[in-house]
Amino acid sequence: MIRESVNINVQHVTRVEGHGNIKVRANNGEIEQCELQIVESPRFFESMLIGRRWFDVHHITCRICGICSVGHTTASLCATEAAFGLTISKQSLLLRDLIFYGEQLQSHLLHVYFLAAPDLLNAGSVIPLVKTHPDVVARALRLKKFANFVCEVVGGRHVHPISLWPGGLKHCPTEAQLLELKRQLEQQVLPDMDATVDLFAELAPKLPGFERPAAYMALKDPTRYAWFTGELVTSTGQQVSVDKYLDVMEERVVRDTTVKHVFHNGESFYVGARARVNTNYDQLHPRARAAAEKLGYAVPNHNPFANNAAQVIECVHCASEAVNAVDQLLSMGPKYQEPRVAVRAGRGVGIAEVPRGTLVHDYTYDENGNVVDDNLIIPTTMNVENCEQDMRALVPQMMDRSQEEITAALEILVRAYDPCISCSVHMLDVEFV
Amino acid sequence: MTQTARLTVLGLGNELMGDDGIGVYVVRALGEQALPDDVELIDAGAGGLNLLNVIERAEAILAIDAADMNMLPGSFRWVSPEQLRDSKSPIFSLHNTSFVETLRLAERFFARPPTTIFAIQPASVEPRMHLSPALARKLPALVHAVCDSLWQRHRAQSGR
Numbered sequence: 001m002i003r004e005s006v007n008i009n010v011q012h013v014t015r016v017e018g019h020g021n022i023k024v025r026a027n028n029g030e031i032e033q034c035e036l037q038i039v040e041s042p043r044f045f046e047s048m049l050i051g052r053r054w055f056d057v058h059h060i061t062c063r064i065c066g067i068c069s070v071g072h073t074t075a076s077l078c079a080t081e082a083a084f085g086l087t088i089s090k091q092s093l094l095l096r097d098l099i100f101y102g103e104q105l106q107s108h109l110l111h112v113y114f115l116a117a118p119d120l121l122n123a124g125s126v127i128p129l130v131k132t133h134p135d136v137v138a139r140a141l142r143l144k145k146f147a148n149f150v151c152e153v154v155g156g157r158h159v160h161p162i163s164l165w166p167g168g169l170k171h172c173p174t175e176a177q178l179l180e181l182k183r184q185l186e187q188q189v190l191p192d193m194d195a196t197v198d199l200f201a202e203l204a205p206k207l208p209g210f211e212r213p214a215a216y217m218a219l220k221d222p223t224r225y226a227w228f229t230g231e232l233v234t235s236t237g238q239q240v241s242v243d244k245y246l247d248v249m250e251e252r253v254v255r256d257t258t259v260k261h262v263f264h265n266g267e268s269f270y271v272g273a274r275a276r277v278n279t280n281y282d283q284l285h286p287r288a289r290a291a292a293e294k295l296g297y298a299v300p301n302h303n304p305f306a307n308n309a310a311q312v313i314e315c316v317h318c319a320s321e322a323v324n325a326v327d328q329l330l331s332m333g334p335k336y337q338e339p340r341v342a343v344r345a346g347r348g349v350g351i352a353e354v355p356r357g358t359l360v361h362d363y364t365y366d367e368n369g370n371v372v373d374d375n376l377i378i379p380t381t382m383n384v385e386n387c388e389q390d391m392r393a394l395v396p397q398m399m400d401r402s403q404e405e406i407t408a409a410l411e412i413l414v415r416a417y418d419p420c421i422s423c424s425v426h427m428l429d430v431e432f433v
Numbered sequence: 434m435t436q437t438a439r440l441t442v443l444g445l446g447n448e449l450m451g452d453d454g455i456g457v458y459v460v461r462a463l464g465e466q467a468l469p470d471d472v473e474l475i476d477a478g479a480g481g482l483n484l485l486n487v488i489e490r491a492e493a494i495l496a497i498d499a500a501d502m503n504m505l506p507g508s509f510r511w512v513s514p515e516q517l518r519d520s521k522s523p524i525f526s527l528h529n530t531s532f533v534e535t536l537r538l539a540e541r542f543f544a545r546p547p548t549t550i551f552a553i554q555p556a557s558v559e560p561r562m563h564l565s566p567a568l569a570r571k572l573p574a575l576v577h578a579v580c581d582s583l584w585q586r587h588r589a590q591s592g593r
Contacts, residue, residue, distance in 0.1 A: 067483070126538070127538075
């Protein structure tokens with residue numbers, strides 16, 4: 001039987017980062033309402049940066065989010081360095097690569113193991129997996145522990161790194177720490193990543209076979225798989241330097257609210273792991289390309305549900321490249337280098353490919369190094385319009401299913417985008433008995 | 434000599450969200466106090482699930498966090514994990530996961546170390562980089578209360 005109407009109202013998609021409400025209403029096969037409601041947050045943080053000194057800015061932005069601390073810090077440093085015309089040393093670049101890989105691994109692994117795997121293994125959450133798939137949970141925790149260790153060794157502590165600084169780093173790991181990273185990478189992480197690829201290769205056929213070609217964009221660097229270097233490249237054939245990001249994206253208020261979505265040439269687009277793998281496939285580490293083949297992942301990929309596979313591919317890439325970065329650091333003999341900063345007035349844009357996608361930090365400093373203007377655009381704001389378009393396309397294809405099945409599919413779709421609300425608070429709720 | 438368990442003190446919250454960051458403010462202020470040597474301070478911020486590893490390797494935990502308890506702003510209670518209501522917001526979200534979700538996972542994944550929560554009633558939680566006047570006034574008393582308990586614990590553990 002084909003349904004004539006659907007009325008879905010999910011108040012907070014479980015297992016999504018932060019709050020997201022899904023609203024879908026369809027009548028006589030016509031979609032009347034289709035919204036992914038997400039609190040838009042960066043506005044608050046933009047105003048907090050005004051008047052701040054250059055050496056405080058990255059410490060403030062790193063607090064925007066506990067999961068993307070390194071990403072926000074990196075974009076922030078790139079913006080400040082561009083404004084002041086600073087370059088960083090080879091050693092600093094390698095250390096920033098390393099901590100970036102650590103955060104990418106941490107976030108992607110949590111996402112694929114804690115959020116996506118339970119869907120594919122027909123478990124309500126990761127909790128039942130502790131009993132049914134103890135080896136999977138143990139591996140997830142082992143990998144996560146390593147990712148955390150990388151952030152600690154390079155960042156100077158467990159959460160919210162403090163060592164990253166404009167012009168370089170305020171801390172240098174010891175040779176012994178780097179050797180320990182290398183040992184863990186080779187003996188434990190790479191084998192665990194192989195097992196992760198095998199698991200998701202097994203689960204991949206369970207992903208809904210839905211496709212909707214759409215525009216996408218990511219950083220591209222001719223010399224490497226781009227994370228925070230290079231230029232912004234779109235699937236529609238545009239390429240701009242990072243300071244010209246507004247040439248390829250436009251923020252627009254939607255639905256008579258204050259909520260802003262981001263558009264590319266008037267259309268929706270997506271960013272994130274799938275967009276990056278589509279854009280930079282040839283620059284993936286050979287191990288990661290092998291993983292893509294095993295996962296049956298061909299580029300360009302047009303299935304939004306496959307973002308989870310792209311995350312696994314990027315994890316393999318990050319773990320493999322981390323070995324290279326550690327080897328290079330060891331051969332250089334890591335030594336502390338004091339970051340040198342000369343302040344000047346001007347604008348600088350930093351773009352980082354954080355786990356969820358392209359993150360823009362755009363600052364203007366006065367001659368004393370105080371922020372006078374800034375603009376932040378987070379990947380979720382870019383993805384939300386595209387996710388809604390996917391929902392619009394998916395629902396009519398599912399009108400022969402129950403409302404519960406449609407709801408479940410929409411939730412998995414939203415989770416695949418891994419949306420994030422950075423201003424959500426998390427106070428404790430205490431029950432007195 | 435008695436072997437004393439090391440206490441890991443976690444300062445929780447987002448300091449960009451006003452009083453939500455009270456745990457971070459308290460831990461930072463504790464860093465300027467004379468503390469027993471069996472205490473480790475961690476500015477855990479909005480660490481969420483990243484804190485699993487910190488919890489796993491801790492011997493005992495004192496978590497300092499904001500909690501809505503319908504009390505006067507700045508009032509505090511010592512609370513056990515069992516008294517924490519499971520989060521109403523999405524379960525197992527990764528971003529800014531509440532401490533209770535991380536704690537529940539820790540309970541399933543490994544033997545969670547003994548945990549106490551120092552819960553503080555906030556006045557206002559909103560995007561702001563400083564505490565409300567009410568909590569700013571109470572901060573020294575909150576730091577004093579925690580500091581006092583750390584020394585009491587130390588004396589009890591070392592049998593003096």
